[in-house]
Structure formats: C-alpha cells, structure tokens
Amino acid sequence: MRFLAVLLLALLAQAVRAEEPALSWLQRMHVATQTLSYTGTFVYRSGEQSETSRIVHVVGRNGxxxxxxxxxxxxxxxxxxxxEVKCYLPDRMTVKVDKQTDHKIFPGLLPENLQDISAHYDLSTGAVERVAGYDSRAIMLQPRDKLRYGRKLWADMKTGMLLKSQTFNEENEPIEQFAFTEISIGGKIDDEQLKPRLLARARVWHIENSAAVAAKLSVSGWSIKAELPGFKKVTEMKRTQGGSAKVGHVIYSDGLAAISVFIEPMSNKTSLPPPGLSRQGAINIYSRQVAGHLVTVVGETPADSVRTLAESVEFRTP
Amino acid sequence: MKETLSAWIDDELSDQQAGQLPAQLKRDGELRRSWDCYHLIGDSLRGIQGPDLCAQIRARLDAEPTVLAPQRRSKPEKLRWAALSMAASVAAVAFVGWMALPGTQQDSLRLASAPAREVRLVATAAGEGAKDYLLAHQRYSPSSAMQGVAPYVRTVAASRASTRR
Known part of the structure; x- marks a missing residue:
C-alpha cells in the first residue's frame, strides 16, 4: 500500500516537473511582453485570410x-x-475610444491565473524553432475538455518575447496564427512612431466613446445560468456601443481565453448580426433574441461554449 | 393518381390533363408528400441534392432550441423570432446542401452521419454587424495581455471582408 502511495507521489512529481518549465515559460513570456519595448511586422492568418500589420510597443514611465x-x-x-485604446476606422470616419474601467483585471497572466491555466490545459514544452530570425522555444497548451481551444506559443529563448501564436480547433487543426516576420526587441523607440497616422485621412472624426462603467446586470433582471467549468466571471459593465447606450457586457475567462456576453435593447439596433453562429478566425459569435433584447456572445472558444452561454441568458422582470 | 403526378413532373401531361392537379395537391397531404418525394428522387438522380432532405429538415427543426418565453414578450416579436430561427435552419440546410456537391463527398458523409445539433453549428463569416462586438471584446482577452493590441487585427480583417462584399 505504502509502495503504491510512494509510486503515485513519484509519478505526480514527474507530471508536475513536466509542466513546470512550460508554466515558467508562460510567466517569462508575460513579463517580457509587459517590460520590453519592440517594433515589428507580424502576419495574421486565418483560413484563406492573411493580413500584415506593423506594431510599435513602448514600455515607459507612464505605462x-x-x-x-x-x-x-x-x-x-x-x-x-x-x-485607453483608440480605434481609427476611416471607412466610418470614426474613432472608437475605450477606457479601461476595472484596473484589477489586468494584467491577465498573473500567477493565480497560471494555476487556472494548468487546471484546464495540459502544458508542455516543444522543440527550439526559428521564428523571425530568433531561436524560440515552443510551448503547447492542450485543452483538457472541449470547452476551449488548444494553443501553441513560441517564445524567444533570450528575452522570452512572444513571437508566434497558433490556435487549434477540436480536431487539432490550426485555425488562426499570429507570427512576427521581423521584430527588433529593446532599444530606443522614437515617440513619433506612436502617433496615429490615419488622423489626416478624414477632416472630421466622429468620436464614439464606450463610456464603460461597472454595473450589475442582475439588478435589471438578467441572469446567465450556464456555468462553463473553468470560466470565471471577470467583470461586468455597461457601455455605449454602435450608437446605443446601455449595452450590458459581462466577461468570463479561464485564464487564457475570454468570452464576452453583450445584452442590448433591440430598439437601438440598426444593423443586426445574423442570428445563430458566425466566426472570425478563432473567435465564435452567437446571437439570439431574448425579451426584446439582442444577446451576442463572443469568445475565442469552440462554438459550443459561446452557444451554451448565449442560450442560458434569461430575463425576469425585476 | 401517383402515375399521373409522376407524368406531370416529367412534363408529359397536356395542360388539360394536368388541370385538376394543383387543386388536388393543395387538398391532399399524401399527394403532396409524393410530390416532394418525386422531386427529391429526380434531384438526387441528377446529383443536385443529397437524399433524405425532408427528414434532415424535420430533424433539424425538431432540434431547434425551445424558446423560454420571457414574461413580457409581445406577439409580433414572437413571430419574428420564429421567422428568424426558421431562416437560420434553412440557411444551415442550404449550407449542408452546398457541402454535398460532388467533390466534397467525404465532408457530406461526415455531416450526414453527425447528429443534427452539430450540423446546426455551421458558422457563417462574421460580417459588419459583428465589428463592434469584436472590438469591445479584444481587450478583455488574457492573450491580449501578452499580444498587446495585435488581436485587434481580427476585427480589422472582418471589416475588410465585409467591405469587399
């Protein structure tokens, strides 16, 4: 009996050791992205869609x-x-402004979140591969159930900087990829590079402020009944969106992926997303109507996860 | 009767001979089923659709989620919901039908044997209507903590796809 216990402990210790390097790599990667400045070019790929973007990331005294x-x-x-995040959308001559309300919820990959991650994903480290000219360590996150997608991340061996990320569906096929093709890490970056260039494209910009404030949706009669194992409610708020004020927004997360639930009055809607399921890369979107409101659930999770949450949204007159 | 119907479908009847048939179809449910069936047979022979479409549609409608009607829902809304869910079912069927075209035989086999619930979860590409939600969602994803504003390109890509349309 004692022998069995010892064996079990030994096996357990073995398993923990196998996960440890992957966990510390995740931690390293997170620290690197929060403390390093960089400029680079990355390619986003999903299905047949591929898009190249330039990114400048500067860590300074003011964040x-x-x-x-x-x-x-x-x-x-x-x-x-x-x-504060500003999205310049020249086709609508609109700047969307979104200011973080809840400072507690960031940064996302705190040690306690790392524990959550290892509870719902099997972590392992892979081979050293070259990404954008840097020797990088691959880290795999295999989901333990069908509620989340798998990930593979590549981190620069020297700095820990995240250089490439892939998302895998239930059949373990890659559905989305972000990868730097060129990046320069550290060094002095001119402030000029942070100034919006599209400002000159339109003379008059329509400013749309999300005016997000913390709120409790249960007070106005809404409840989300489903509980997806591992997904915890992170925060809930009211925001202005697409010209309609009073859009409820609840966020769930398992430490790696997030799911947003939006609830808004139908009367405010001019253009409706199609009812049912739609998709953008690794993000699934599920819409349905409840009590004269449009419920839209958005998450980088399998379709079943967003659908389950969407279909459990209920309204009761408070 | 069924022979006459079959002849009509094959365009072998004169207008005079066919005269009463539309009215009879309207009255007789059995005859209508035969009519549907003959068309399906014809279509399958011509390779236009997979067989057993009626049953698939029925199964999918049966599998539609029960709507838990909230207390203060007015009638027109109810109708609208029903219409929308019907539209969604039809869209899903149309998609399956498209998948069943020659060349993707394996896919159609997989879809046909899968339970109706999975078939229903065929996603369309996110369009203009989804843009605001994507933008609002991005920053709350923990991976954004590592990737910075990079995940925002998903939104950009979606809106580009919709302007192309």
Missing amino acids: IRERLETLDGYPREIVRDGD
Missing part, C-alpha cells in the same frame, strides 16, 4: 503605449495609451 497599423487591406489603426 504601455502601442500603435498598430495594417499594411494591406483597408487602412486601420489601433493606438493604445495605458488604459
């Missing part, structure tokens, strides 16, 4: 500042300054 500009397709620009 992180970033600028992303798409190099092919229709020009778009995302500029982040600390808690």
